[in-house]
Amino acid sequence: MAAPLPTLPPAAIRPGRHRPTGIATRLRALHAASEDPAVANLLRTVPILAAPLTDLLHHGPAAPVWRPVHDPDMRVSWMH
DSSP, X not given: OOOOOOOOOOEEEOOOSOOHHHHHXXXXXXXXXXXXXXXXXXXXXXXXXXOOHHHHHHHOTTSTTBEETTOTTOOBOTTO
16 A cells, blocks of 8 residues: 655745735736636645745744635634
């Protein structure tokens, strides 16, 4: 009997060096894409998180600065 596959880590997206409005626009675009049935199916398997570079630099990657693509208003830690 084969060993079970390890749980996949979430995919992380770090929007580039943009002003807060540009980052918000990119997060809204990612969220809109997550409404597609094929993408929604993928998100049930592999969580996709996004975090602005400024938040990562200020708080660190382990802090709850990551925003799930399916709910960009929520903030979670990397190990969500």
